[in-house]
Amino acid sequence: xxxxxxxxxxxxxxxxxxxxxxxxxxxxxxxxxxxxxxxxxxxxxxxxxxxxxxxxxxxxxxxxxxxxxxxxxxxxxxxxxxxxxxxxxxxxxxxxxxxxxxxxxxxxxxxxxxxxxxxxxxxxxxxxxxxxxxxxxxxxxxxxxxxxxxxxxxxxxxxxxxxxxxxxxxxxxxxxxxxxxxxxxxxxxxxxxxxxxxxxxxxxxxxxxxxxxxxxxxxxxxxxxxxxxxxxxxxxxxxxxxxxxxxxxxxxxxxxxxxxxxxxxxxxxxxxxxxxxxxxxxxxxxxxxxxxxxxxxxxxxxxxxxxxxxxxxxxxxxxxxxxxxxxxxxxxxxxxxxxxxxxxxxxxxxxxxxxxxxxxxxxxxxxxxxxxxxxxxxxxxxxxxxxxxxxxxxxxxxxxxxxxxxx
Amino acid sequence: xxxxxxxxxxxxxxxxxxxxxxxxxxxxxxxxxxxxxxxxxxxxxxxxxxxxxxxxxxxxxxxxxxxxxxxxxxxxxxxxxxxxxxxxxxxxxxxxxxxxxxxxxxxxxxxxxxxxxxxxxxxxxxxxxxxxxxxxxxxxxxxxxxxxxxxxxxxxxxxxxxxxxxxxxxxxxxxxxxxxxxxxxxxxxxxxxxxxxxxxxxxxxxxxxxxxxxxxxxxxxxxxxxxxxxxxxxxxxxxxxxxxxxxxxxxxxxxxxxxxxxxxxxxxxxxxxxxxxxxxxxxxxxxxxxxxxxxxxxxxxxxxxxxxxxxxxxxxxxxxxxxxxxxxxxxxxxxxxxxxxxxxxxxxxxxxxxxxxxxxxxxxxxxxxxxxxxxxxxxxxxxxxxxxxxxxxxxxxxxxxxxxxxx
Numbered sequence: 001x002x003x004x005x006x007x008x009x010x011x012x013x014x015x016x017x018x019x020x021x022x023x024x025x026x027x028x029x030x031x032x033x034x035x036x037x038x039x040x041x042x043x044x045x046x047x048x049x050x051x052x053x054x055x056x057x058x059x060x061x062x063x064x065x066x067x068x069x070x071x072x073x074x075x076x077x078x079x080x081x082x083x084x085x086x087x088x089x090x091x092x093x094x095x096x097x098x099x100x101x102x103x104x105x106x107x108x109x110x111x112x113x114x115x116x117x118x119x120x121x122x123x124x125x126x127x128x129x130x131x132x133x134x135x136x137x138x139x140x141x142x143x144x145x146x147x148x149x150x151x152x153x154x155x156x157x158x159x160x161x162x163x164x165x166x167x168x169x170x171x172x173x174x175x176x177x178x179x180x181x182x183x184x185x186x187x188x189x190x191x192x193x194x195x196x197x198x199x200x201x202x203x204x205x206x207x208x209x210x211x212x213x214x215x216x217x218x219x220x221x222x223x224x225x226x227x228x229x230x231x232x233x234x235x236x237x238x239x240x241x242x243x244x245x246x247x248x249x250x251x252x253x254x255x256x257x258x259x260x261x262x263x264x265x266x267x268x269x270x271x272x273x274x275x276x277x278x279x280x281x282x283x284x285x286x287x288x289x290x291x292x293x294x295x296x297x298x299x300x301x302x303x304x305x306x307x308x309x310x311x312x313x314x315x316x317x318x319x320x321x322x323x324x325x326x327x328x329x330x331x332x333x334x335x336x337x338x339x340x341x342x343x344x345x346x347x348x349x350x351x352x353x354x355x356x357x358x359x360x361x362x363x364x365x366x367x368x369x370x371x372x373x374x375x376x377x378x379x380x381x382x383x384x385x386x387x388x389x390x391x392x393x394x395x396x397x398x399x400x401x402x403x404x405x406x407x
Numbered sequence: 408x409x410x411x412x413x414x415x416x417x418x419x420x421x422x423x424x425x426x427x428x429x430x431x432x433x434x435x436x437x438x439x440x441x442x443x444x445x446x447x448x449x450x451x452x453x454x455x456x457x458x459x460x461x462x463x464x465x466x467x468x469x470x471x472x473x474x475x476x477x478x479x480x481x482x483x484x485x486x487x488x489x490x491x492x493x494x495x496x497x498x499x500x501x502x503x504x505x506x507x508x509x510x511x512x513x514x515x516x517x518x519x520x521x522x523x524x525x526x527x528x529x530x531x532x533x534x535x536x537x538x539x540x541x542x543x544x545x546x547x548x549x550x551x552x553x554x555x556x557x558x559x560x561x562x563x564x565x566x567x568x569x570x571x572x573x574x575x576x577x578x579x580x581x582x583x584x585x586x587x588x589x590x591x592x593x594x595x596x597x598x599x600x601x602x603x604x605x606x607x608x609x610x611x612x613x614x615x616x617x618x619x620x621x622x623x624x625x626x627x628x629x630x631x632x633x634x635x636x637x638x639x640x641x642x643x644x645x646x647x648x649x650x651x652x653x654x655x656x657x658x659x660x661x662x663x664x665x666x667x668x669x670x671x672x673x674x675x676x677x678x679x680x681x682x683x684x685x686x687x688x689x690x691x692x693x694x695x696x697x698x699x700x701x702x703x704x705x706x707x708x709x710x711x712x713x714x715x716x717x718x719x720x721x722x723x724x725x726x727x728x729x730x731x732x733x734x735x736x737x738x739x740x741x742x743x744x745x746x747x748x749x750x751x752x753x754x755x756x757x758x759x760x761x762x763x764x765x766x767x768x769x770x771x772x773x774x775x776x777x778x779x780x781x782x783x784x785x786x787x788x789x790x791x792x793x794x795x796x797x798x799x800x801x802x803x804x805x806x807x808x809x810x811x812x813x814x
Contacts, residue, residue, distance in 0.1 A: 032550030084644035092668030143439030261499030
């Protein structure tokens, strides 16, 4: 439907007439009342009226449990071209109306047109790094709170030596006297240059963008002026519109990696909240995240694999009229999982590790090297055990001895 | 504990060692690792280390179900003085780590000191209206989308004639060509003055503040310049920090009513999200909401009554070092419920109605009058049925005939 944005909900109710409920939503969240309007008024109001697109009923697993997926179309004319307006329209009051979860949103062309999306996207990030033929490797500082600049610089340098493509701040590192934003950027970028002179490899450092909402853009520009070449942003703590404004700011000239902090308050319940593919997929992408972190299916912070792949699918889906976002499944990742990750996510993925890099028995640099060796092996379809026996691949061998592997 | 903010979680796990889990959180979300640190380093890092305050285990209702309430103290030194930093620290990654819900936050004095809280609060709103001796009455437009200025003005005037103290925009009314912000304010405030010349009563009009995040403050000031004397704000769609910045802006000189749109994505699940008394109570208040709307226990959009009263209790709790916020339990309210509302919430409450005002058989103005008559009766402990028989109380009588009553 042109000029309508369509919301899909899953609604649990053992007794409801789901068709009636859908009609109630379509009217209640748009024109307010319909059947009692005079005909002349109906003609005027019709363009503001929500429409029921579909009602699909299901029997639940528990005895007597019933649920339905409802699709409701909301006229673009009712809301402004921003994510808060759309979310408040389709799920503001409705989120509080019983067991109902927002599964998906389909944006009209007109709504989408207000969103430039990721300024870099997968290809843009690849171009910055000059890496087009393999998955990227990201590493996370081991620990940052209470560490000073020289310690952070040393951690950064060790990670960079291992051949990682991106290094991200911890999302819980805020403005602090030990490692203030600009000093931290300067220290880490100087470590990046030192490492590059040895490895020949470029690197993006995603510095954590924090502070008051009104200062985010200025802080980002301060970081960029100090040399930052990427940004990490806790988008859900500030709202999607803050991400959208940052990503569409012409003076913010670096990729933005969206962190999923707080996402678990929204997506895991079957009955409430916002589904992960929308929360961490479509909305992050339309709001302009060049990279999106989300829980991997491999670690302790778990998201079911089908949900993971649905997030990834939305980040890459060519149907959305904006650049793709790099999927960054995170947590619980060690080199022995690389073939599995590539099988699950393909080559356009960022392999992201913390403990799987710093915990390497030979140290952080060897940890990064082990990942790079695992990626090279997986790309040439060589079993990890075989690659581990190759000359020069000692780091990979030790990683596999330490953490095991899955082919 | 001084200089620590304390988070309380409810954590469901049929097998976990909750004490170990609490320790893992306290370390993992602060210094990252502890037991393997050298002693000298421990001495330096101790001030950054989280502390387990308490672990209280419970047996659940289902066979074998176990849960625990965990209290963890996070050192102030680890995060900046803003709500995104605190939420990302205590529930960023952790929100995604199994069945865990954030129940409460206790702010340190130092953290609280960064938050002026509501600029008006209950007493300030009462002073603006000159009403100190009774609950306030708020009404909501019947429908707004697709209506033009003269229609909105007429709706406003009818509501104002009924003796309401506050009129709020619909939260789904965004910037639009029919009723743009400044024109809407001018039309409604002129209706307010016209009504005041007849009723002698002051009135606050909470206009919906919308638009891009970076323009919120400017839009608020435009509205105020046009005559707006209150603001409605969908705080959860923009983040608490946006509310905090608005409420502490010295040029935003009017009360702010926080709307709970999207709250149902957070609070209803027992296993995930953020509990309502924190989400709609403490965080809204510390962020500076002068009035907070939340689902009433009386209507179709239901929140259990104990949760309702817990929200109210936090909004009024004298232990927080900021002004109190007016509780506005909303949805499903008609005049016959007024004695019950006052019994549940006391006199410092805003009685908020939409259908219960506009649906009055004698029209909108009579709807407001019926509420005012019900409030007067309840305050003098007169049964509604008796008050309905008094001369001049026809509006109340008809309301009770229409919707019934509860004493």
